[in-house]
Amino acid sequence: MKKTAWLAFCFLGFIWGSNFIFVKWAAEYITPAQITLLRVVFGFLPVFLFALSRGELRWSHARHVHHxxxxALVATALYYFAFAKGTALLPSSxxxxxxxxxxxxxxxxxxxFLREERITATKAVGVALGFLGVLLIAQPWSVGGDIEMAGVAWMIAGTFSVGCSFVYARKFVSPLKLPAAALTTYQIGIAMLLLFMVIPVEGIGAVFADDRAWIGLVIGLGLCGTxxxxxxxxxIVENLGALAASSVTYIPPVVALVIGVVFVGEAIQLIGxxxxxxxxxxxALLQFGSRKVAPEVEPDAGVGLAPAGKAP
Structure with missing residues:
Protein backbone atom coordinates (compact mmCIF):
# COMPACT_ATOMS: atom_id res chain seq x y z
CA MET A 1 0.00 0.00 0.00
CA LYS A 2 2.97 2.32 0.43
CA LYS A 3 3.48 2.44 -3.34
CA THR A 4 -0.06 3.68 -3.85
CA ALA A 5 0.43 6.14 -0.99
CA TRP A 6 3.44 7.66 -2.75
CA LEU A 7 1.46 7.83 -5.98
CA ALA A 8 -1.29 9.62 -4.03
CA PHE A 9 1.39 11.95 -2.64
CA CYS A 10 2.53 12.92 -6.15
CA PHE A 11 -1.08 13.27 -7.34
CA LEU A 12 -1.89 15.55 -4.42
CA GLY A 13 1.09 17.83 -4.96
CA PHE A 14 0.39 18.11 -8.68
CA ILE A 15 -3.37 18.65 -8.51
CA TRP A 16 -3.18 21.19 -5.68
CA GLY A 17 -0.49 23.06 -7.59
CA SER A 18 -2.71 23.05 -10.69
CA ASN A 19 -5.71 24.51 -8.88
CA PHE A 20 -4.62 28.07 -9.47
CA ILE A 21 -4.57 27.90 -13.24
CA PHE A 22 -7.97 26.19 -13.17
CA VAL A 23 -9.32 29.14 -11.18
CA LYS A 24 -7.78 31.63 -13.64
CA TRP A 25 -9.42 29.92 -16.59
CA ALA A 26 -12.83 29.81 -14.92
CA ALA A 27 -12.57 33.41 -13.68
CA GLU A 28 -12.73 34.60 -17.30
CA TYR A 29 -16.40 33.54 -17.39
CA ILE A 30 -17.85 33.45 -13.86
CA THR A 31 -17.27 35.14 -10.50
CA PRO A 32 -14.97 33.79 -7.75
CA ALA A 33 -18.06 33.08 -5.64
CA GLN A 34 -19.54 30.95 -8.41
CA ILE A 35 -16.20 29.18 -8.87
CA THR A 36 -16.27 28.36 -5.16
CA LEU A 37 -19.80 27.01 -5.40
CA LEU A 38 -19.08 24.72 -8.35
CA ARG A 39 -15.82 23.54 -6.76
CA VAL A 40 -17.64 22.48 -3.62
CA VAL A 41 -20.56 20.90 -5.49
CA PHE A 42 -18.35 18.71 -7.66
CA GLY A 43 -15.93 18.03 -4.83
CA PHE A 44 -18.67 16.78 -2.52
CA LEU A 45 -19.60 13.66 -4.49
CA PRO A 46 -16.28 11.73 -4.23
CA VAL A 47 -15.98 12.52 -0.52
CA PHE A 48 -19.57 11.47 0.17
CA LEU A 49 -19.19 8.20 -1.75
CA PHE A 50 -15.90 7.47 0.01
CA ALA A 51 -17.41 7.98 3.47
CA LEU A 52 -20.52 6.00 2.47
CA SER A 53 -18.44 3.06 1.21
CA ARG A 54 -16.63 2.93 4.55
CA GLY A 55 -19.89 3.04 6.50
CA GLU A 56 -18.75 6.06 8.50
CA LEU A 57 -21.84 8.29 8.20
CA ARG A 58 -24.16 8.23 11.24
CA TRP A 59 -27.36 10.11 12.06
CA SER A 60 -26.08 10.38 15.64
CA HIS A 61 -23.35 12.72 14.40
CA ALA A 62 -26.03 15.39 13.83
CA ARG A 63 -25.77 16.53 17.44
CA HIS A 64 -22.39 18.05 16.55
CA VAL A 65 -23.73 19.96 13.55
CA HIS A 66 -22.78 23.35 15.06
CA HIS A 67 -19.10 22.36 14.93
CA ALA A 72 -17.74 24.48 6.75
CA LEU A 73 -17.36 28.25 6.91
CA VAL A 74 -13.71 28.72 7.85
CA ALA A 75 -12.15 25.60 6.28
CA THR A 76 -14.19 25.42 3.09
CA ALA A 77 -16.49 28.28 2.09
CA LEU A 78 -14.45 31.32 3.20
CA TYR A 79 -11.13 29.63 2.51
CA TYR A 80 -12.00 28.58 -1.04
CA PHE A 81 -13.67 31.90 -1.83
CA ALA A 82 -10.71 33.94 -0.59
CA PHE A 83 -8.30 31.86 -2.65
CA ALA A 84 -10.52 32.09 -5.73
CA LYS A 85 -10.80 35.86 -5.31
CA GLY A 86 -7.06 36.27 -4.78
CA THR A 87 -6.10 34.00 -7.66
CA ALA A 88 -8.44 35.88 -10.01
CA LEU A 89 -6.52 39.08 -9.23
CA LEU A 90 -2.99 37.66 -9.34
CA PRO A 91 -0.84 35.64 -11.73
CA SER A 92 -1.50 31.97 -10.97
CA SER A 93 2.16 31.40 -10.09
CA PHE A 113 -5.49 30.99 20.32
CA LEU A 114 -4.42 27.63 21.77
CA ARG A 115 -1.35 28.66 23.72
CA GLU A 116 -0.06 25.13 23.20
CA GLU A 117 2.63 25.85 20.62
CA ARG A 118 6.08 26.46 22.04
CA ILE A 119 8.11 29.21 20.42
CA THR A 120 11.63 27.93 19.87
CA ALA A 121 14.48 29.66 18.08
CA THR A 122 14.02 27.35 15.09
CA LYS A 123 10.30 28.10 14.83
CA ALA A 124 10.84 31.84 15.29
CA VAL A 125 13.34 31.89 12.43
CA GLY A 126 10.96 29.81 10.31
CA VAL A 127 8.07 32.22 10.85
CA ALA A 128 10.31 35.22 10.16
CA LEU A 129 11.62 33.75 6.90
CA GLY A 130 8.13 32.77 5.76
CA PHE A 131 6.64 36.17 6.36
CA LEU A 132 9.63 37.85 4.74
CA GLY A 133 8.86 35.76 1.66
CA VAL A 134 5.23 36.90 1.70
CA LEU A 135 6.41 40.51 2.06
CA LEU A 136 8.77 40.19 -0.91
CA ILE A 137 5.93 38.86 -3.06
CA ALA A 138 3.50 41.61 -2.01
CA GLN A 139 6.09 44.42 -2.30
CA PRO A 140 3.88 47.00 -0.56
CA TRP A 141 6.60 49.61 -1.04
CA SER A 142 6.22 49.41 -4.83
CA VAL A 143 3.57 51.94 -5.86
CA GLY A 144 1.84 50.93 -9.07
CA GLY A 145 3.70 47.61 -9.19
CA ASP A 146 2.71 44.49 -11.07
CA ILE A 147 1.29 42.75 -7.99
CA GLU A 148 -2.33 43.52 -7.10
CA MET A 149 -2.33 44.16 -3.33
CA ALA A 150 -6.00 43.25 -3.06
CA GLY A 151 -5.16 39.82 -4.47
CA VAL A 152 -2.40 39.34 -1.90
CA ALA A 153 -4.79 40.41 0.85
CA TRP A 154 -7.37 37.85 -0.25
CA MET A 155 -4.75 35.09 -0.32
CA ILE A 156 -3.61 36.03 3.19
CA ALA A 157 -7.24 36.07 4.35
CA GLY A 158 -7.66 32.56 2.97
CA THR A 159 -4.55 31.26 4.71
CA PHE A 160 -5.64 32.88 7.98
CA SER A 161 -9.12 31.39 7.66
CA VAL A 162 -7.82 27.87 7.22
CA GLY A 163 -5.28 28.49 10.00
CA CYS A 164 -8.15 29.32 12.33
CA SER A 165 -9.93 26.17 11.19
CA PHE A 166 -7.03 24.04 12.45
CA VAL A 167 -7.27 25.72 15.84
CA TYR A 168 -11.03 25.18 16.02
CA ALA A 169 -10.70 21.58 14.87
CA ARG A 170 -8.06 20.78 17.45
CA LYS A 171 -10.03 22.38 20.28
CA PHE A 172 -13.59 21.30 19.49
CA VAL A 173 -13.68 18.70 16.71
CA SER A 174 -10.74 16.36 17.28
CA PRO A 175 -11.94 15.46 20.82
CA LEU A 176 -15.15 14.08 19.26
CA LYS A 177 -13.10 11.18 17.79
CA LEU A 178 -15.34 10.96 14.72
CA PRO A 179 -14.17 9.31 11.48
CA ALA A 180 -12.18 11.69 9.29
CA ALA A 181 -14.11 10.83 6.11
CA ALA A 182 -17.41 11.53 7.85
CA LEU A 183 -16.21 14.87 9.20
CA THR A 184 -15.05 15.93 5.77
CA THR A 185 -18.36 14.92 4.20
CA TYR A 186 -20.32 16.98 6.71
CA GLN A 187 -17.96 19.94 6.30
CA ILE A 188 -18.18 20.07 2.50
CA GLY A 189 -21.90 19.19 2.45
CA ILE A 190 -22.85 22.00 4.84
CA ALA A 191 -20.58 24.42 2.97
CA MET A 192 -22.37 23.49 -0.24
CA LEU A 193 -25.76 24.26 1.29
CA LEU A 194 -24.55 27.57 2.74
CA LEU A 195 -23.05 28.64 -0.58
CA PHE A 196 -26.26 27.81 -2.44
CA MET A 197 -28.10 30.13 -0.03
CA VAL A 198 -25.93 33.20 -0.68
CA ILE A 199 -24.39 32.90 -4.14
CA PRO A 200 -26.46 33.90 -7.20
CA VAL A 201 -26.35 31.26 -9.90
CA GLU A 202 -27.44 33.56 -12.71
CA GLY A 203 -24.85 33.33 -15.49
CA ILE A 204 -22.99 30.46 -13.85
CA GLY A 205 -23.48 28.35 -16.96
CA ALA A 206 -21.20 30.68 -18.93
CA VAL A 207 -18.18 28.65 -17.83
CA PHE A 208 -19.44 25.67 -19.86
CA ALA A 209 -18.98 27.66 -23.07
CA ASP A 210 -15.24 27.01 -22.88
CA ASP A 211 -14.10 23.39 -22.68
CA ARG A 212 -10.81 24.30 -21.02
CA ALA A 213 -12.55 26.38 -18.35
CA TRP A 214 -15.28 23.90 -17.37
CA ILE A 215 -13.06 20.82 -17.50
CA GLY A 216 -10.49 22.56 -15.33
CA LEU A 217 -13.17 23.69 -12.89
CA VAL A 218 -15.34 20.57 -12.72
CA ILE A 219 -12.72 17.83 -13.04
CA GLY A 220 -9.51 19.57 -12.00
CA LEU A 221 -10.70 21.85 -9.21
CA GLY A 222 -13.83 20.01 -8.06
CA LEU A 223 -13.58 16.24 -8.54
CA CYS A 224 -9.78 15.99 -8.27
CA GLY A 225 -8.61 19.10 -6.42
CA THR A 226 -11.28 18.89 -3.73
CA ILE A 236 -1.28 9.01 2.64
CA VAL A 237 -1.86 9.56 6.36
CA GLU A 238 -2.97 5.96 6.91
CA ASN A 239 0.04 4.48 5.10
CA LEU A 240 2.86 6.99 5.53
CA GLY A 241 1.81 8.97 8.61
CA ALA A 242 0.73 12.55 9.26
CA LEU A 243 4.25 13.99 9.13
CA ALA A 244 4.89 12.57 5.68
CA ALA A 245 1.50 13.81 4.51
CA SER A 246 2.24 17.31 5.78
CA SER A 247 5.35 17.51 3.59
CA VAL A 248 3.12 17.68 0.50
CA THR A 249 2.95 21.38 1.38
CA TYR A 250 6.23 21.94 -0.48
CA ILE A 251 5.01 20.70 -3.86
CA PRO A 252 2.00 22.89 -4.90
CA PRO A 253 3.88 26.24 -4.91
CA VAL A 254 6.55 24.76 -7.16
CA VAL A 255 3.98 23.16 -9.47
CA ALA A 256 2.02 26.42 -9.67
CA LEU A 257 5.22 28.31 -10.49
CA VAL A 258 6.21 25.89 -13.26
CA ILE A 259 2.73 25.95 -14.80
CA GLY A 260 2.50 29.73 -14.65
CA VAL A 261 5.96 30.48 -16.01
CA VAL A 262 6.63 27.62 -18.43
CA PHE A 263 3.17 26.82 -19.79
CA VAL A 264 1.26 30.09 -19.39
CA GLY A 265 4.12 32.54 -19.91
CA GLU A 266 3.74 34.55 -16.70
CA ALA A 267 6.73 36.75 -15.96
CA ILE A 268 8.21 36.34 -12.48
CA GLN A 269 10.98 38.59 -11.23
CA LEU A 270 14.02 37.15 -9.49
CA ILE A 271 12.70 38.44 -6.18
CA GLY A 272 9.66 36.20 -6.64
CA ALA A 284 10.65 23.47 6.65
CA LEU A 285 12.03 25.07 9.82
CA LEU A 286 8.59 25.00 11.41
CA GLN A 287 8.24 21.31 10.68
CA PHE A 288 11.78 20.60 11.87
CA GLY A 289 11.12 22.51 15.08
CA SER A 290 7.88 20.62 15.65
CA ARG A 291 9.60 17.27 15.21
CA LYS A 292 12.22 18.17 17.80
CA VAL A 293 9.54 19.12 20.30
CA ALA A 294 7.11 16.30 19.51
CA PRO A 295 8.72 13.51 17.50
CA GLU A 296 5.77 11.19 17.89
CA VAL A 297 2.61 12.13 16.03
CA GLU A 298 -0.50 10.00 16.07
CA PRO A 299 -1.59 8.73 12.64
CA ASP A 300 -4.73 10.85 12.63
CA ALA A 301 -3.32 13.89 14.38
CA GLY A 302 -4.45 17.05 12.66
CA VAL A 303 -6.72 15.09 10.37
CA GLY A 304 -10.45 15.35 10.47
CA LEU A 305 -11.07 18.48 8.57
CA ALA A 306 -7.49 19.33 7.90
CA PRO A 307 -6.67 18.32 4.33
CA ALA A 308 -8.28 21.45 2.95
CA GLY A 309 -5.83 23.37 5.02
CA LYS A 310 -2.75 21.78 3.57
CA ALA A 311 -3.12 23.40 0.24
CA PRO A 312 -5.86 24.82 -1.92
Whole structure:
Protein backbone atom coordinates (compact mmCIF):
# COMPACT_ATOMS: atom_id res chain seq x y z
CA MET A 1 0.00 0.00 0.00
CA LYS A 2 2.97 2.32 0.43
CA LYS A 3 3.48 2.44 -3.34
CA THR A 4 -0.06 3.68 -3.85
CA ALA A 5 0.43 6.14 -0.99
CA TRP A 6 3.44 7.66 -2.75
CA LEU A 7 1.46 7.83 -5.98
CA ALA A 8 -1.29 9.62 -4.03
CA PHE A 9 1.39 11.95 -2.64
CA CYS A 10 2.53 12.92 -6.15
CA PHE A 11 -1.08 13.27 -7.34
CA LEU A 12 -1.89 15.55 -4.42
CA GLY A 13 1.09 17.83 -4.96
CA PHE A 14 0.39 18.11 -8.68
CA ILE A 15 -3.37 18.65 -8.51
CA TRP A 16 -3.18 21.19 -5.68
CA GLY A 17 -0.49 23.06 -7.59
CA SER A 18 -2.71 23.05 -10.69
CA ASN A 19 -5.71 24.51 -8.88
CA PHE A 20 -4.62 28.07 -9.47
CA ILE A 21 -4.57 27.90 -13.24
CA PHE A 22 -7.97 26.19 -13.17
CA VAL A 23 -9.32 29.14 -11.18
CA LYS A 24 -7.78 31.63 -13.64
CA TRP A 25 -9.42 29.92 -16.59
CA ALA A 26 -12.83 29.81 -14.92
CA ALA A 27 -12.57 33.41 -13.68
CA GLU A 28 -12.73 34.60 -17.30
CA TYR A 29 -16.40 33.54 -17.39
CA ILE A 30 -17.85 33.45 -13.86
CA THR A 31 -17.27 35.14 -10.50
CA PRO A 32 -14.97 33.79 -7.75
CA ALA A 33 -18.06 33.08 -5.64
CA GLN A 34 -19.54 30.95 -8.41
CA ILE A 35 -16.20 29.18 -8.87
CA THR A 36 -16.27 28.36 -5.16
CA LEU A 37 -19.80 27.01 -5.40
CA LEU A 38 -19.08 24.72 -8.35
CA ARG A 39 -15.82 23.54 -6.76
CA VAL A 40 -17.64 22.48 -3.62
CA VAL A 41 -20.56 20.90 -5.49
CA PHE A 42 -18.35 18.71 -7.66
CA GLY A 43 -15.93 18.03 -4.83
CA PHE A 44 -18.67 16.78 -2.52
CA LEU A 45 -19.60 13.66 -4.49
CA PRO A 46 -16.28 11.73 -4.23
CA VAL A 47 -15.98 12.52 -0.52
CA PHE A 48 -19.57 11.47 0.17
CA LEU A 49 -19.19 8.20 -1.75
CA PHE A 50 -15.90 7.47 0.01
CA ALA A 51 -17.41 7.98 3.47
CA LEU A 52 -20.52 6.00 2.47
CA SER A 53 -18.44 3.06 1.21
CA ARG A 54 -16.63 2.93 4.55
CA GLY A 55 -19.89 3.04 6.50
CA GLU A 56 -18.75 6.06 8.50
CA LEU A 57 -21.84 8.29 8.20
CA ARG A 58 -24.16 8.23 11.24
CA TRP A 59 -27.36 10.11 12.06
CA SER A 60 -26.08 10.38 15.64
CA HIS A 61 -23.35 12.72 14.40
CA ALA A 62 -26.03 15.39 13.83
CA ARG A 63 -25.77 16.53 17.44
CA HIS A 64 -22.39 18.05 16.55
CA VAL A 65 -23.73 19.96 13.55
CA HIS A 66 -22.78 23.35 15.06
CA HIS A 67 -19.10 22.36 14.93
CA UNK A 68 -19.46 21.09 11.38
CA UNK A 69 -21.06 24.40 10.38
CA UNK A 70 -18.17 26.44 11.77
CA UNK A 71 -15.66 24.26 9.93
CA ALA A 72 -17.74 24.48 6.75
CA LEU A 73 -17.36 28.25 6.91
CA VAL A 74 -13.71 28.72 7.85
CA ALA A 75 -12.15 25.60 6.28
CA THR A 76 -14.19 25.42 3.09
CA ALA A 77 -16.49 28.28 2.09
CA LEU A 78 -14.45 31.32 3.20
CA TYR A 79 -11.13 29.63 2.51
CA TYR A 80 -12.00 28.58 -1.04
CA PHE A 81 -13.67 31.90 -1.83
CA ALA A 82 -10.71 33.94 -0.59
CA PHE A 83 -8.30 31.86 -2.65
CA ALA A 84 -10.52 32.09 -5.73
CA LYS A 85 -10.80 35.86 -5.31
CA GLY A 86 -7.06 36.27 -4.78
CA THR A 87 -6.10 34.00 -7.66
CA ALA A 88 -8.44 35.88 -10.01
CA LEU A 89 -6.52 39.08 -9.23
CA LEU A 90 -2.99 37.66 -9.34
CA PRO A 91 -0.84 35.64 -11.73
CA SER A 92 -1.50 31.97 -10.97
CA SER A 93 2.16 31.40 -10.09
CA UNK A 94 2.13 34.19 -7.49
CA UNK A 95 -1.09 32.88 -5.96
CA UNK A 96 0.43 29.42 -5.79
CA UNK A 97 3.54 30.71 -4.03
CA UNK A 98 1.45 32.58 -1.47
CA UNK A 99 -0.52 29.41 -0.74
CA UNK A 100 2.70 27.90 0.56
CA UNK A 101 2.36 30.16 3.61
CA UNK A 102 -0.61 28.18 4.98
CA UNK A 103 1.51 26.33 7.59
CA UNK A 104 2.92 29.65 8.77
CA UNK A 105 -0.51 31.12 9.47
CA UNK A 106 -1.64 27.84 11.01
CA UNK A 107 1.24 27.99 13.46
CA UNK A 108 0.55 31.64 14.31
CA UNK A 109 -3.15 30.91 14.89
CA UNK A 110 -2.32 27.93 17.09
CA UNK A 111 0.11 30.03 19.12
CA UNK A 112 -2.34 32.92 19.53
CA PHE A 113 -5.49 30.99 20.32
CA LEU A 114 -4.42 27.63 21.77
CA ARG A 115 -1.35 28.66 23.72
CA GLU A 116 -0.06 25.13 23.20
CA GLU A 117 2.63 25.85 20.62
CA ARG A 118 6.08 26.46 22.04
CA ILE A 119 8.11 29.21 20.42
CA THR A 120 11.63 27.93 19.87
CA ALA A 121 14.48 29.66 18.08
CA THR A 122 14.02 27.35 15.09
CA LYS A 123 10.30 28.10 14.83
CA ALA A 124 10.84 31.84 15.29
CA VAL A 125 13.34 31.89 12.43
CA GLY A 126 10.96 29.81 10.31
CA VAL A 127 8.07 32.22 10.85
CA ALA A 128 10.31 35.22 10.16
CA LEU A 129 11.62 33.75 6.90
CA GLY A 130 8.13 32.77 5.76
CA PHE A 131 6.64 36.17 6.36
CA LEU A 132 9.63 37.85 4.74
CA GLY A 133 8.86 35.76 1.66
CA VAL A 134 5.23 36.90 1.70
CA LEU A 135 6.41 40.51 2.06
CA LEU A 136 8.77 40.19 -0.91
CA ILE A 137 5.93 38.86 -3.06
CA ALA A 138 3.50 41.61 -2.01
CA GLN A 139 6.09 44.42 -2.30
CA PRO A 140 3.88 47.00 -0.56
CA TRP A 141 6.60 49.61 -1.04
CA SER A 142 6.22 49.41 -4.83
CA VAL A 143 3.57 51.94 -5.86
CA GLY A 144 1.84 50.93 -9.07
CA GLY A 145 3.70 47.61 -9.19
CA ASP A 146 2.71 44.49 -11.07
CA ILE A 147 1.29 42.75 -7.99
CA GLU A 148 -2.33 43.52 -7.10
CA MET A 149 -2.33 44.16 -3.33
CA ALA A 150 -6.00 43.25 -3.06
CA GLY A 151 -5.16 39.82 -4.47
CA VAL A 152 -2.40 39.34 -1.90
CA ALA A 153 -4.79 40.41 0.85
CA TRP A 154 -7.37 37.85 -0.25
CA MET A 155 -4.75 35.09 -0.32
CA ILE A 156 -3.61 36.03 3.19
CA ALA A 157 -7.24 36.07 4.35
CA GLY A 158 -7.66 32.56 2.97
CA THR A 159 -4.55 31.26 4.71
CA PHE A 160 -5.64 32.88 7.98
CA SER A 161 -9.12 31.39 7.66
CA VAL A 162 -7.82 27.87 7.22
CA GLY A 163 -5.28 28.49 10.00
CA CYS A 164 -8.15 29.32 12.33
CA SER A 165 -9.93 26.17 11.19
CA PHE A 166 -7.03 24.04 12.45
CA VAL A 167 -7.27 25.72 15.84
CA TYR A 168 -11.03 25.18 16.02
CA ALA A 169 -10.70 21.58 14.87
CA ARG A 170 -8.06 20.78 17.45
CA LYS A 171 -10.03 22.38 20.28
CA PHE A 172 -13.59 21.30 19.49
CA VAL A 173 -13.68 18.70 16.71
CA SER A 174 -10.74 16.36 17.28
CA PRO A 175 -11.94 15.46 20.82
CA LEU A 176 -15.15 14.08 19.26
CA LYS A 177 -13.10 11.18 17.79
CA LEU A 178 -15.34 10.96 14.72
CA PRO A 179 -14.17 9.31 11.48
CA ALA A 180 -12.18 11.69 9.29
CA ALA A 181 -14.11 10.83 6.11
CA ALA A 182 -17.41 11.53 7.85
CA LEU A 183 -16.21 14.87 9.20
CA THR A 184 -15.05 15.93 5.77
CA THR A 185 -18.36 14.92 4.20
CA TYR A 186 -20.32 16.98 6.71
CA GLN A 187 -17.96 19.94 6.30
CA ILE A 188 -18.18 20.07 2.50
CA GLY A 189 -21.90 19.19 2.45
CA ILE A 190 -22.85 22.00 4.84
CA ALA A 191 -20.58 24.42 2.97
CA MET A 192 -22.37 23.49 -0.24
CA LEU A 193 -25.76 24.26 1.29
CA LEU A 194 -24.55 27.57 2.74
CA LEU A 195 -23.05 28.64 -0.58
CA PHE A 196 -26.26 27.81 -2.44
CA MET A 197 -28.10 30.13 -0.03
CA VAL A 198 -25.93 33.20 -0.68
CA ILE A 199 -24.39 32.90 -4.14
CA PRO A 200 -26.46 33.90 -7.20
CA VAL A 201 -26.35 31.26 -9.90
CA GLU A 202 -27.44 33.56 -12.71
CA GLY A 203 -24.85 33.33 -15.49
CA ILE A 204 -22.99 30.46 -13.85
CA GLY A 205 -23.48 28.35 -16.96
CA ALA A 206 -21.20 30.68 -18.93
CA VAL A 207 -18.18 28.65 -17.83
CA PHE A 208 -19.44 25.67 -19.86
CA ALA A 209 -18.98 27.66 -23.07
CA ASP A 210 -15.24 27.01 -22.88
CA ASP A 211 -14.10 23.39 -22.68
CA ARG A 212 -10.81 24.30 -21.02
CA ALA A 213 -12.55 26.38 -18.35
CA TRP A 214 -15.28 23.90 -17.37
CA ILE A 215 -13.06 20.82 -17.50
CA GLY A 216 -10.49 22.56 -15.33
CA LEU A 217 -13.17 23.69 -12.89
CA VAL A 218 -15.34 20.57 -12.72
CA ILE A 219 -12.72 17.83 -13.04
CA GLY A 220 -9.51 19.57 -12.00
CA LEU A 221 -10.70 21.85 -9.21
CA GLY A 222 -13.83 20.01 -8.06
CA LEU A 223 -13.58 16.24 -8.54
CA CYS A 224 -9.78 15.99 -8.27
CA GLY A 225 -8.61 19.10 -6.42
CA THR A 226 -11.28 18.89 -3.73
CA UNK A 227 -12.99 15.50 -3.65
CA UNK A 228 -10.30 12.99 -4.64
CA UNK A 229 -7.66 15.14 -2.93
CA UNK A 230 -9.31 14.46 0.44
CA UNK A 231 -9.41 10.73 -0.25
CA UNK A 232 -5.76 10.76 -1.36
CA UNK A 233 -4.72 12.70 1.73
CA UNK A 234 -6.31 10.18 4.08
CA UNK A 235 -4.67 7.34 2.18
CA ILE A 236 -1.28 9.01 2.64
CA VAL A 237 -1.86 9.56 6.36
CA GLU A 238 -2.97 5.96 6.91
CA ASN A 239 0.04 4.48 5.10
CA LEU A 240 2.86 6.99 5.53
CA GLY A 241 1.81 8.97 8.61
CA ALA A 242 0.73 12.55 9.26
CA LEU A 243 4.25 13.99 9.13
CA ALA A 244 4.89 12.57 5.68
CA ALA A 245 1.50 13.81 4.51
CA SER A 246 2.24 17.31 5.78
CA SER A 247 5.35 17.51 3.59
CA VAL A 248 3.12 17.68 0.50
CA THR A 249 2.95 21.38 1.38
CA TYR A 250 6.23 21.94 -0.48
CA ILE A 251 5.01 20.70 -3.86
CA PRO A 252 2.00 22.89 -4.90
CA PRO A 253 3.88 26.24 -4.91
CA VAL A 254 6.55 24.76 -7.16
CA VAL A 255 3.98 23.16 -9.47
CA ALA A 256 2.02 26.42 -9.67
CA LEU A 257 5.22 28.31 -10.49
CA VAL A 258 6.21 25.89 -13.26
CA ILE A 259 2.73 25.95 -14.80
CA GLY A 260 2.50 29.73 -14.65
CA VAL A 261 5.96 30.48 -16.01
CA VAL A 262 6.63 27.62 -18.43
CA PHE A 263 3.17 26.82 -19.79
CA VAL A 264 1.26 30.09 -19.39
CA GLY A 265 4.12 32.54 -19.91
CA GLU A 266 3.74 34.55 -16.70
CA ALA A 267 6.73 36.75 -15.96
CA ILE A 268 8.21 36.34 -12.48
CA GLN A 269 10.98 38.59 -11.23
CA LEU A 270 14.02 37.15 -9.49
CA ILE A 271 12.70 38.44 -6.18
CA GLY A 272 9.66 36.20 -6.64
CA UNK A 273 11.82 33.07 -6.78
CA UNK A 274 13.67 34.24 -3.69
CA UNK A 275 10.37 34.82 -1.92
CA UNK A 276 9.18 31.27 -2.66
CA UNK A 277 12.44 29.84 -1.35
CA UNK A 278 12.04 31.84 1.86
CA UNK A 279 8.46 30.66 2.36
CA UNK A 280 9.36 27.01 1.82
CA UNK A 281 12.43 27.35 4.05
CA UNK A 282 10.25 28.85 6.76
CA UNK A 283 7.78 25.98 6.52
CA ALA A 284 10.65 23.47 6.65
CA LEU A 285 12.03 25.07 9.82
CA LEU A 286 8.59 25.00 11.41
CA GLN A 287 8.24 21.31 10.68
CA PHE A 288 11.78 20.60 11.87
CA GLY A 289 11.12 22.51 15.08
CA SER A 290 7.88 20.62 15.65
CA ARG A 291 9.60 17.27 15.21
CA LYS A 292 12.22 18.17 17.80
CA VAL A 293 9.54 19.12 20.30
CA ALA A 294 7.11 16.30 19.51
CA PRO A 295 8.72 13.51 17.50
CA GLU A 296 5.77 11.19 17.89
CA VAL A 297 2.61 12.13 16.03
CA GLU A 298 -0.50 10.00 16.07
CA PRO A 299 -1.59 8.73 12.64
CA ASP A 300 -4.73 10.85 12.63
CA ALA A 301 -3.32 13.89 14.38
CA GLY A 302 -4.45 17.05 12.66
CA VAL A 303 -6.72 15.09 10.37
CA GLY A 304 -10.45 15.35 10.47
CA LEU A 305 -11.07 18.48 8.57
CA ALA A 306 -7.49 19.33 7.90
CA PRO A 307 -6.67 18.32 4.33
CA ALA A 308 -8.28 21.45 2.95
CA GLY A 309 -5.83 23.37 5.02
CA LYS A 310 -2.75 21.78 3.57
CA ALA A 311 -3.12 23.40 0.24
CA PRO A 312 -5.86 24.82 -1.92
Missing amino acids: FAVM IAGMLSGAIPLFTFVCAFL GLAYVAYYH YLAMCLILAGV
